[in-house]
Amino acid sequence: MSPPPAKNAEASPLFVGVDVGSSRTKVAILDAALNLIGYDVRKSGTDFSLTADACLKRALGMAGRKSEDVVHTISTGYGRKNVAFSRETRTEIGCHGKGCYHYFPRAVTIIDIGGQDNKIIKLDDGGRRLSFKMNRKCAAGTGAFLEEMSARLDIPLEDMDGLARKSNDMVKLGSFCTVFSATEVLENIRGGKKIEDIVKGLFYSVIKRVLEMDSMTENVVMTGGVVAHNPYLVQMTEEQIGRPVLIPPHPQLTGAVGAALYALEAVQAGAAEENN
Amino acid sequence: MTQEKEIVIRRLKTAKDLGKFMADYYYELDDAAKSGKKKVAWCTSVGPAEILRGMGFLTYFPETHSAMLGTTRMASDLIPKANAIGYSPDICSYLTADIGAFLEGVTPLSRAFPGIESVPKPDVLVYNTNQCRDVQDWFAWYADRFDVPLVGVETYRNVPEVTPAHITSIARQMENIVEPLEKVAGRKLDMDEFKNAVALSRECSDLWEKCLAAASAVPSPLTFFDGTTLMGPAVVGRGTRKAIDAYNLLLEELEERISQGIGAIENERYRLYWEGMPIWGRLSMHSKLFAGLNANVIASTYCSSWIFTALDPADPFESMARAYTELFIVRSDDYKEEYIKNKLEFFKCDGIIYHDAKTCPNNTNCRYGMPQRLEKRAGMPSLVINGDLNDLRMLSDEQTKTNVEAFIEQLEERK
Numbered sequence: 001m002s003p004p005p006a007k008n009a010e011a012s013p014l015f016v017g018v019d020v021g022s023s024r025t026k027v028a029i030l031d032a033a034l035n036l037i038g039y040d041v042r043k044s045g046t047d048f049s050l051t052a053d054a055c056l057k058r059a060l061g062m063a064g065r066k067s068e069d070v071v072h073t074i075s076t077g078y079g080r081k082n083v084a085f086s087r088e089t090r091t092e093i094g095c096h097g098k099g100c101y102h103y104f105p106r107a108v109t110i111i112d113i114g115g116q117d118n119k120i121i122k123l124d125d126g127g128r129r130l131s132f133k134m135n136r137k138c139a140a141g142t143g144a145f146l147e148e149m150s151a152r153l154d155i156p157l158e159d160m161d162g163l164a165r166k167s168n169d170m171v172k173l174g175s176f177c178t179v180f181s182a183t184e185v186l187e188n189i190r191g192g193k194k195i196e197d198i199v200k201g202l203f204y205s206v207i208k209r210v211l212e213m214d215s216m217t218e219n220v221v222m223t224g225g226v227v228a229h230n231p232y233l234v235q236m237t238e239e240q241i242g243r244p245v246l247i248p249p250h251p252q253l254t255g256a257v258g259a260a261l262y263a264l265e266a267v268q269a270g271a272a273e274e275n276n
Numbered sequence: 277m278t279q280e281k282e283i284v285i286r287r288l289k290t291a292k293d294l295g296k297f298m299a300d301y302y303y304e305l306d307d308a309a310k311s312g313k314k315k316v317a318w319c320t321s322v323g324p325a326e327i328l329r330g331m332g333f334l335t336y337f338p339e340t341h342s343a344m345l346g347t348t349r350m351a352s353d354l355i356p357k358a359n360a361i362g363y364s365p366d367i368c369s370y371l372t373a374d375i376g377a378f379l380e381g382v383t384p385l386s387r388a389f390p391g392i393e394s395v396p397k398p399d400v401l402v403y404n405t406n407q408c409r410d411v412q413d414w415f416a417w418y419a420d421r422f423d424v425p426l427v428g429v430e431t432y433r434n435v436p437e438v439t440p441a442h443i444t445s446i447a448r449q450m451e452n453i454v455e456p457l458e459k460v461a462g463r464k465l466d467m468d469e470f471k472n473a474v475a476l477s478r479e480c481s482d483l484w485e486k487c488l489a490a491a492s493a494v495p496s497p498l499t500f501f502d503g504t505t506l507m508g509p510a511v512v513g514r515g516t517r518k519a520i521d522a523y524n525l526l527l528e529e530l531e532e533r534i535s536q537g538i539g540a541i542e543n544e545r546y547r548l549y550w551e552g553m554p555i556w557g558r559l560s561m562h563s564k565l566f567a568g569l570n571a572n573v574i575a576s577t578y579c580s581s582w583i584f585t586a587l588d589p590a591d592p593f594e595s596m597a598r599a600y601t602e603l604f605i606v607r608s609d610d611y612k613e614e615y616i617k618n619k620l621e622f623f624k625c626d627g628i629i630y631h632d633a634k635t636c637p638n639n640t641n642c643r644y645g646m647p648q649r650l651e652k653r654a655g656m657p658s659l660v661i662n663g664d665l666n667d668l669r670m671l672s673d674e675q676t677k678t679n680v681e682a683f684i685e686q687l688e689e690r691k
């Protein structure tokens with residue numbers, strides 16, 4: 001069964017997913033053949049609706065298409081209820097699962113490291129969710145932790161990945177809490193430790209926080225903006241768990257792609273109901 | 277999951293009668309404390325209230341007061357006052373909120389019941405550590421403050437099976453508090469009054485159990501969130517005739533709902549079990565959150581804490597010892613697991629929500645692998661919510677919402 005035509009009858013229909021995260025807003029546009037034909041990522045800022053609009057515009061521009069071609073939109077993420085052009089929402093947990101299963105249709109454990117929270121989601125081989133966990137009240141192990149530390153160390157966030165890779169003698173940080181870690185970092189600076197060794201220690205503490213949230217099944221997928229911008233985290237995780245980690249093509253867009261897939265499914269389900 | 281749907285939660289008519297019961301109860305206490313007509317004993321929520329009734333004490337339960345500090349959201353501002361005098365933010369937030377309120381000279385009673393200015397001054401404080409040690413510390417602070425006696429029963433914890441040795445020990449401890457209490461009461465324990473209180477407590481407990489069991493009907497006529505306030509008389513009024521009258525009315529209404537197929541929420545698609553304490557300051561928010569997702573939290577361990585089936589007027593001390601030791605909170609993890617598993621079956625639940633209450637490890641059962649074990653044994657999907665009974669600084673509403681929505685999505689995939 002094919003999806004119904006877009007409002008603009010000439011063009012093939014589009015399905016949009018919007019993921020309004022606490023740090024970044026992501027839009028993904030899929031065509032009916034499930035190709036990702038447009039996307040955008042920008043800071044969520046304070047006006048989620050405006051940001052989502054701007055993202056959609058840019059993503060449509062990339063796809064060379066018009067907003068009339070959009071058949072259905074689903075929003076997700078922290079600001080999912082603040083997107084004016086979306087009338088349906090799913091949680092980011094659902095959307096990340098959906099997006100990952102699209103790229104890796106098998107039983108997986110998903111590690112999503114976001115700006116302000118981490119998620120561990122387990123799917124069975126049919127893509128059904130078995131369980132999920134979100135991190136608790138603390139920023140430790142999230143993007144916010146790395147941002148805070150980059151500010152403290154006065155290093156641009158984008159330089160952290162390169163620095164961590166240079167380390168030969170990683171500094172081990174023991175604290176659970178962001179504030180305690182910051183104190184430990186200061187102690188290490190005072191102790192004359194190299195900055196790259198400290199940064200690698202910070203990366204390691206992010207991974208430790210995440211891996212202690214839940215057990216890992218055989219296939220592990222990593223997603224999220226922090227992973228997209230710090231691929232060394234993936235390499236370090238692989239070393240920790242002793243096997244390769246799967247990464248979707250655009251790790252930061254997984255939730256938005258999942259939302260777009262839900263949008264397409266919703267339209268198909270509606271059409272199926274009409275046909276019956 | 278579409279938004280903006282109208283949320284229908286059907287309130288019970290008898291909630292008003294139970295509210296009236298609570299008002300009468302607090303006015304009577306207030307009058308006794310002001311006039312000195314009757315002696316007032318402060319008692320822990322699962323403490324030996326029946327003995328107190330046998331000596332003519334009016335009983336006041338500070339935990340109920342603390343829950344009010346929670347529901348009125350006064351607690352979060354008051355807890356720091358107790359922290360400042362040495363009571364850690366990591367310990368029972370009933371204790372810290374209540375002591376904080378006392379230090380500040382405020383009480384939600386005066387808002388709810390005009391004319392009441394303060395909690396009723398105690399003549400004696402009586403605890404049972406069956407629920408936790410915090411109650412002992414809490415009461416000790418007041419005993420010192422008011423310069424009144426503190427007596428109590430120290431119960432075994434983590435009990436796998438209640439044995440005759442447990443019963444003997446607890447029953448003797450209960451007998452031993454009689455003499456110091458008689459001194460405060462200025463009279464002897466009247467065995468007939470005492471036995472009568474035990475009989476009335478048992479009747480109240482049986483009725484309350486029936487009310488809670490009504491939630492096994494599909495759809496359930498009751499929500500857990502209703503239960504947390506409807507249980508007031510079972511806590512503060514057990515051992516009195518009035519509490520029984522109140523629950524007879526409630527049971528009648530619940531049975532009427534069942535016979536007419538009326539559910540407490542409009543569209544009950546998912547039936548959930550709540551393990552742990554309520555988040556008092558979020559009762560209304562949470563009841564709407566679940567109802568909006570067509571989910572009804574129908575049953576809980578918490579509301580069942582005031583069921584004392586062992587009470588027997590023929591053998592008051594021994595049966596009280598058993599009833600107050602048999603409780604879920606006193607028991608080992610194996611017992612607790614079996615208990616929850618049976619409840620999940622009885623109430624036909626689709627999932628279980630664990631509240632990991634930051635300041636009450638005693639009512640938190642998800643920290644030692646129980647969700648994972650029960651998931652394996654009973655195939656029951658679970659969700660852990662991080663929060664607290666009273667300290668709203670310990671929770672994130674946004675994370676709770678996302679977690680609950682995601683959990684319902686997961687259940688939806690299984691339907």
Ligand code: SF4
Nearest residue numbers: 368407408410636638
């Ligand atoms: S059981 Fe928990 S909430 Fe109740 S008094 Fe003890 S510590 Fe406080």
